[in-house]
Amino acid sequence: MTVQSPTTQSQSLWRPNRDRSRLIQSVVKFICGAFAAVSIVTTLGIVATLLFETISFLQEVPIWQFLTDRKWTPLFASKEFGIFVLVSATVMISVISILVAMPLGLLAAICLSEYATPRTRKILKPVLEVLAGVPTVVYGYFALLTVTPFLQTFLPNLKGFNSISAGLVLGVMITPLVASLSEDAIYSVPQRLRDGAYALGTTKRETIVSVVLPAALSGIVSSLILAVSRAVGETMIVTLAAGANPTLGLNPLVPVMTMTAFIVQVTKGDAVHGSIAYQTLFAVGTTLFLITLALNIFSFWFVRRFREKYD
Amino acid sequence: MTQTAGAMTAHKIAFQAEKLSVSYGSTMAVKDVFLDIPQNQIVAFIGPSGCGKSTVLRCFNRMNDLIPSAKVEGRITFKGQDIYDKRVDAVELRRRVGMVFQRPNPFPKSIYQNIAFGARINGYQGDMDELVERSLRDAALWDEVKDKLKASGLSLSGGQQQRLCIARAIAIEPEVILMDEPCSALDPISTLRVEELMQELKQKYTIVIVTHNMQQASRTSDYTAFYNAKATDQGGKMGYLVEYDRTEVIFQQPAQQSTQEYVSGRFG
Amino acid sequence: MNINDTRISDRPITSDLFKPNLAKRYNLDRVFAFFAWGATTIAVAILAWLLITILIDGIGTLNWNFIDSFASRKAERAGIKAALAGTLWVMGVVAVFSFPLGVGAGIFLEEFSEDNWFTRLVEINISNLAGVPSIIYGLLGLAAFVRILGPITGGRSVLAGGLTLVLLILPVIIVSTREALRTVPDGIRAAGFALGATRWQVIWNHILPAAMPGILTGMILSLSRAIGETAPLLAIGAASFIAFTPNGLQSSFTALPIQIYDWVGRPKKEFHDLAASGIIVLMTVLLLMNAGAIYLRNRFQQTR
Numbered sequence: 001m002t003v004q005s006p007t008t009q010s011q012s013l014w015r016p017n018r019d020r021s022r023l024i025q026s027v028v029k030f031i032c033g034a035f036a037a038v039s040i041v042t043t044l045g046i047v048a049t050l051l052f053e054t055i056s057f058l059q060e061v062p063i064w065q066f067l068t069d070r071k072w073t074p075l076f077a078s079k080e081f082g083i084f085v086l087v088s089a090t091v092m093i094s095v096i097s098i099l100v101a102m103p104l105g106l107l108a109a110i111c112l113s114e115y116a117t118p119r120t121r122k123i124l125k126p127v128l129e130v131l132a133g134v135p136t137v138v139y140g141y142f143a144l145l146t147v148t149p150f151l152q153t154f155l156p157n158l159k160g161f162n163s164i165s166a167g168l169v170l171g172v173m174i175t176p177l178v179a180s181l182s183e184d185a186i187y188s189v190p191q192r193l194r195d196g197a198y199a200l201g202t203t204k205r206e207t208i209v210s211v212v213l214p215a216a217l218s219g220i221v222s223s224l225i226l227a228v229s230r231a232v233g234e235t236m237i238v239t240l241a242a243g244a245n246p247t248l249g250l251n252p253l254v255p256v257m258t259m260t261a262f263i264v265q266v267t268k269g270d271a272v273h274g275s276i277a278y279q280t281l282f283a284v285g286t287t288l289f290l291i292t293l294a295l296n297i298f299s300f301w302f303v304r305r306f307r308e309k310y311d
Numbered sequence: 312m313t314q315t316a317g318a319m320t321a322h323k324i325a326f327q328a329e330k331l332s333v334s335y336g337s338t339m340a341v342k343d344v345f346l347d348i349p350q351n352q353i354v355a356f357i358g359p360s361g362c363g364k365s366t367v368l369r370c371f372n373r374m375n376d377l378i379p380s381a382k383v384e385g386r387i388t389f390k391g392q393d394i395y396d397k398r399v400d401a402v403e404l405r406r407r408v409g410m411v412f413q414r415p416n417p418f419p420k421s422i423y424q425n426i427a428f429g430a431r432i433n434g435y436q437g438d439m440d441e442l443v444e445r446s447l448r449d450a451a452l453w454d455e456v457k458d459k460l461k462a463s464g465l466s467l468s469g470g471q472q473q474r475l476c477i478a479r480a481i482a483i484e485p486e487v488i489l490m491d492e493p494c495s496a497l498d499p500i501s502t503l504r505v506e507e508l509m510q511e512l513k514q515k516y517t518i519v520i521v522t523h524n525m526q527q528a529s530r531t532s533d534y535t536a537f538y539n540a541k542a543t544d545q546g547g548k549m550g551y552l553v554e555y556d557r558t559e560v561i562f563q564q565p566a567q568q569s570t571q572e573y574v575s576g577r578f579g
Numbered sequence: 580m581n582i583n584d585t586r587i588s589d590r591p592i593t594s595d596l597f598k599p600n601l602a603k604r605y606n607l608d609r610v611f612a613f614f615a616w617g618a619t620t621i622a623v624a625i626l627a628w629l630l631i632t633i634l635i636d637g638i639g640t641l642n643w644n645f646i647d648s649f650a651s652r653k654a655e656r657a658g659i660k661a662a663l664a665g666t667l668w669v670m671g672v673v674a675v676f677s678f679p680l681g682v683g684a685g686i687f688l689e690e691f692s693e694d695n696w697f698t699r700l701v702e703i704n705i706s707n708l709a710g711v712p713s714i715i716y717g718l719l720g721l722a723a724f725v726r727i728l729g730p731i732t733g734g735r736s737v738l739a740g741g742l743t744l745v746l747l748i749l750p751v752i753i754v755s756t757r758e759a760l761r762t763v764p765d766g767i768r769a770a771g772f773a774l775g776a777t778r779w780q781v782i783w784n785h786i787l788p789a790a791m792p793g794i795l796t797g798m799i800l801s802l803s804r805a806i807g808e809t810a811p812l813l814a815i816g817a818a819s820f821i822a823f824t825p826n827g828l829q830s831s832f833t834a835l836p837i838q839i840y841d842w843v844g845r846p847k848k849e850f851h852d853l854a855a856s857g858i859i860v861l862m863t864v865l866l867l868m869n870a871g872a873i874y875l876r877n878r879f880q881q882t883r
Contacts, residue, residue, distance in 0.1 A: 025777045028779050031683060032684065032686050035687065039684065039705050039750065040704050045723055046718075049723065052722075106618075107614055107615045108615075111619040127623075133800070134807070135836055135865070136807070137840050137858075138839075138862065139629070140843060141858060142632065142633070145636075145851055146629070176622075176626075192412055193416050196416040199374065199409060200433075201406030201433050205611040210432070211418050214420065217419075229710055232712070233712020233713070235810035235813075264714075282718060282722075288715065289715050292712055293710075296706075433597050434600050435597055435598075
């Protein structure tokens with residue numbers, strides 16, 4: 001201790017072991033920092049594994065073939081590797097799902113934030129959060145065994161596996177996510193903006209549409225992008241309900257195969273390490289990762305660019 | 312107790328409040344206010360916090376309708392028409408009675424759109440560019456923003472934002488402008504500009520301003536209403552109107568002891 | 580344009596130029612409100628349809644035999660004993676690893692962090708990881724835990740599955756831990772420092788106890804997310820037909836969602852009903868966990 005304590009009497013009674021406290025603190029800080037570093041290691045691990053196997057894959061299959069082939073038959077004797085076949089199925093199902101989730105989720109968010117009484121909101125908001133946590137295999141069950149038979153009564157041509165019910169149910173699955181996150185954004189628009197609009201003689205709808213929604217735009221768009229990204233990476237619904245037929249085309253009534261469905265198909269079949277099937281797995285994984293990464297980066301950029309600052 | 316200023320008869324009356332009481336849920340915010348607001352004059356509401364002066368102000372354009380628990384009793388007429396009558400539409404009323412708020416609240420839109428928004432919504436048939444320019448000029452903001460009408464309203468300084476909000480309010484050609492502590496978030500220089508602006512606006516508009524700042528009330532207003540709060544049995548505070556008269560009377564020879572104490576800075 | 584020099588334009592107020600057309604605007608308002616309520620009703624109705632369907636399909640085969648039997652080729656004898664045990668084992672691994680890792684990382688970022696490259700890198704990383712599809716974590720688990728660390732984990736084992744899920748939910752736990760720590764008033768920190776405590780002493784003695792309900796709430800919600808994850812476990816190759824309960828960390832396993840997936844994919848209706856019964860069990864566990872989290876959160880908010 002460098003500082004002199006005021007009296008000798010207190011000196012004898014107070015013996016803080018500062019060195020020991022400091023040592024403990026340093027050790028704890030180091031351990032916590034190491035734990036935080038796990039997240040970096042995870043990212044590096046993902047990038048490394050994907051990259052490593054993808055490079056081996058690209059040594060076997062030229063990249064132009066990967067990008068331009070019109071068929072996807074990596075597990076057959078005559079192999080073709082047109083990733084576009086899988087991407088088109090993923091995109092089609094994701095588009096169907098967002099066409100469902102955007103209107104439903106956004107309107108529900110507006111309803112909860114602006115129309116519902118505080119009591120209704122207090123009940124419905126946790127319900128939404130619970131629903132957003134329903135396991136996707138449950139939605140897969142619903143799509144394959146309930147929605148498809150239901151739709152077949154209207155659409156006789158509908159196959160047992162198809163994009164439309166996978167897309168619709170996927171849309172239902174991401175609706176709570178859109179609703180919950182958009183509601184957060186809409187609810188946090190300051191009341192004084194609404195007051196400003198009402199004071200100009202606007203109706204409730206005009207206030208919401210012209211002032212509240214533009215003010216919440218960055219949060220709403222980021223919730224939608226997050227939902228798209230979730231739809232693109234969703235596995236169980238599409239694996240169960242959309243089938244495992246790699247077909248190119250945008251017919252929502254026939255079986256298709258998404259990127260995630262392919263990954264499940266191969267891993268279930270116990271692909272041997274080093275085989276072309278194993279490497280294809282990671283090439284598809286890399287494609288999926290890059291698509292979701294691009295969506296996430298776009299979302300960050302958009303939020304930073306368009307977020308309104310209210311203090 | 313009826314509080315009508317003596318010289319009031321010289322002016323036409325814009326608003327007339329009779330036995331106005333407002334409560335939120337079970338708490339009474341302000342009770343039994345009688346008050347006449349003369350046309351083309353500036354009326355200041357002063358008083359300590361919790362005295363209900365903002366609450367009364369927000370009755371004049373029925374902003375209290377937006378608070379589900381708020382209940383307004385008594386009668387307010389605007390040019391003889393009871394504004395809480397079932398046939399009166401609050402949206403239409405607010406077009407005729409504009410409001411400027413405590414903190415500047417420009418919309419997250421361009422400066423131009425901030426002004427044009429209210430006019431467009433309310434079906435303005437005239438030349439929009441002309442209206443925007445005229446409103447910005449009237450709010451003494453035109454020279455500062457004429458080259459950046461497409462910039463966001465949020466990019467302006469606090470004082471400019473507040474003048475933008477005033478321009479926005481006068482763009483819909485209201486007859487009255489209610490100002491709820493419009494300068495409390497502004498620096499002294501911006502405050503001065505807004506006060507000058509009020510003097511100019513008085514030619515065309517009736518202005519009611521709530522302020523915490525007694526100098527501001529004495530500098531700018533023609534009439535001053537002093538509100539005070541008293542403790543209630545439930546432990547809350549309830550506001551009431553103490554005294555209402557010409558500003559010089561309130562500040563120099565008020566009738567009530569508590570007014571004298573407040574304006575001389577002994578409490579509040 | 581004729582704007583004269585006086586500041587205030589001389590033009591008198593002429594409200595004639597305004598045609599507010601309130602009747603039409605109010606009609607549009609009603610339409611808009613109708614759509615808002617309609618969308619909410621539809622969303623809730625579809626989700627109710629889902630839950631009711633599953634309840635109707637699954638309630639008939641839900642009994643003690645179903646809970647206490649292993650998977651079988653004969654639907655009437657099949658059950659979820661192995662799946663339930665597998666899920667419990669995997670969740671045990673997830674809880675044991677993710678709690679210290681997530682809370683430690685949260686404490687580091689919220690309490691110890693200085694604004695340097697490392698902290699920023701970790702923060703960007705975490706928000707990025709939260710957007711990575713779960714099946715990609717499965718591929719990482721397959722390459723890292725099943726293959727490279729295979730000698731330690733025992734291949735497609737409880738440990739490999741658990742660790743994969745740990746990585747998956749770690750970002751969620753870190754974020755919720757930070758939120759919980761942030762709700763602790765700064766006054767508590769200042770008071771601790773003023774008594775001469777080190778930062779860690781303040782964290783350990785004052786901040787962590789105050790933030791613990793919030794941290795636990797986040798922990799339960801994260802675990803409830805992990806419990807329903809199917810894709811990463813499929814990707815690491817968890818088996819779907821297992822007739823024993825795991826006897827250790829290196830044991831191979833199946834899990835409840837995997838078992839459900841397997842049954843849904845079979846052609847026979849009897850297995851679909853078993854899947855529905857399995858879903859009921861899974862959802863009941865989830866609901867209980869969520870209810871616990873909400874209870875904790877409400878208690879926490881009241882005492883704050």
